[in-house]
Amino acid sequence: MLESLCKMIKLIKPKKLSKGDTVAFVTLSWGGASECKDRYLCGKNQIEETFGLKVIETPNALKSSDWIYEHPEERLNDLIWAFKNPEVKAIISIIGGDDSIRLFDF
16 A cells, blocks of 8 residues: 555655755754754854855744743744755754654644
């Protein structure tokens, strides 16, 4: 059954990223980027320097852990923002986790 379903769905293969492309960082679960700022900046720097990509954060990606927890609808809005932004060629989750499930309510 799964095989026939997969044949019915036309998958879209994303284009390969090139130097200078913009990627969006989004926080879908815990607000780790604000809690571990040095670690976040180290990862961002590696993406930019190693791959030559331009990193932008979604509007709420760097807000406090408490704010992130209290606003799952805004986490979803950030993801939608990244998908709608014509400048963004890829979306990278800063951190995932079990709290991402709360986005489904919205």
